[in-house]
Amino acid sequence: MIEISMEVNGREVTDQVEGRTLLVHFLRDQLGLTGTHVGCDTSQCGACVVHVDGRAVKACAVFAAEADGRQVTTIEGMAGDDGSLGVIQQAFQDHHGLQCGFCTPGMVMSAADLLRQNSNPDEDEIREYLEGNLCRCTGYHNIVKSIRAAAAAMG
Amino acid sequence: MYSFELRQPTSIGGAVRALADGGQILGGGQTLIPTLKMRLADPGVLVSLGRVDSLLGICTDDSGRLCIGGATTHAAVAEGGGAYPALARLAGRIGDPAVRNRGTIGGSLANNDPAACYPAAVLASDAVVATNARDIAADDFFTGLFETALDDGEIITEVKFPVPASAAYAKFLQRASRFALVGVFVARFASGVRVAVTGASESGVYRWSEAETALSAEFSPSAVDSLSVAPGGMIDDLHGSPEYRAQLVRVMTSRAVAAC
Secondary structure, eight states, X not given: OEEEEEEETTXXXXXXXXXXXXXXXXXXXXXXXXXXXOSSSSSSSOTTXXXXXTEEEEGGGSBGGGGTTSEEEOGGGGSOTXXXXXXXXXXXXXXXXXXXXXXXXXXXXXXXXXXXXXXXXXXXXXXXHGGGOOOTTOOHHHHHHHHHHHHHHHO | OOOOEEEOOSSHHHHHHHTTTOOEEESSOTTHHHHHHTTOOOOSEEXXXXXXXXXXXXXXXXXXXEEEETTOBXXXXXXXXXXXXXXXXXXXXXXXXXXXXXXXXXHHHHHTOTTOSHHHHHHHTTOEEEESSOEEEHHHHEEETTEESOOTTOOEEEEEEOOOSEEEEEEEEOTTTOSEEEEEEEEEETTEEEEEEESSBTTOOEEOHHHHHHHHHOOSGGGGTTOOOOOTTBOOBTTBOHHHHHHHHXXXXXXXXHHO
């Protein structure tokens, strides 16, 4: 076992993991942050996207120990301390950007990384950026609409 | 996946020592971690290069070559490889954004997937793959399907790209995997044109010498129209027959030239 420490959603955490423990399992099973989903587990679907040092990664394709000493943000970290929705989350609710909701955490985290790099993406840029996030409800139209709205709201 | 010991050295020397008793190098893990999950690999010891800072970064050397550290991510090359625009564009279309934030140039080259993009850029650019032990010319590096000239435990420290007068990569996307169904990298130097093809051959990336001759004589998209590509030895899978891939080799070469 290896002892690792990292900042998750602004909170310092320390725990023991195996070398093979994936970041997504560390977040879900050891920290109880079950907002990050395991979809395909083959790094295709993007349901497990979180940020490590501000960059979107697939948490099912990163070992927890590789995130030792890093800053990790999950979907739980996108909401306010009082539970109020973040701007992107609110846009997804307002524009019906989710149907079953399984892909939503990854969509929101990818959208946040996109908007960090490009504050006003057009529809094509959003669709291209989401190429690693699959929505099996095929609700892409409203997801794109939500991200456009979030970009506008963030000014 | 099978259990293993994960080591995270912070220097090249430390990585070499960590690999002294065998074990597998872990780059960004975007191929290796899925492979481990399927229990197709049982390395015992896994040595991550993710904390070796000297393997990160992009610079231009005294010869004008763009030098990229072995553990540099695709996203970093897409953002910081502007001195070689065709290469930066190639890096920005590998996989998807989250994969590009983890996957590394050294990992891609060491794996030498027959449909990966970077091998085509390295071979067409006549780049040099530097390791902890030696410099390897691109023409000597790729030795077959998932095979390279690297010895066990040899670490790619840097890839040095001569920057061509013009270059372009034309990728026919396999939409599910986001690898190239066929990809062709064309690089035009004062000394001649080099053409490298990925995604097509069962032996992995290769140079299309007939196209190089034709394009060195006349650099235009139609210069390859009269060339024929034999389907023998081309990959045959549900995404494309050997004949289809052979046709794509010519078409994508023409498109790459047009984009130069």
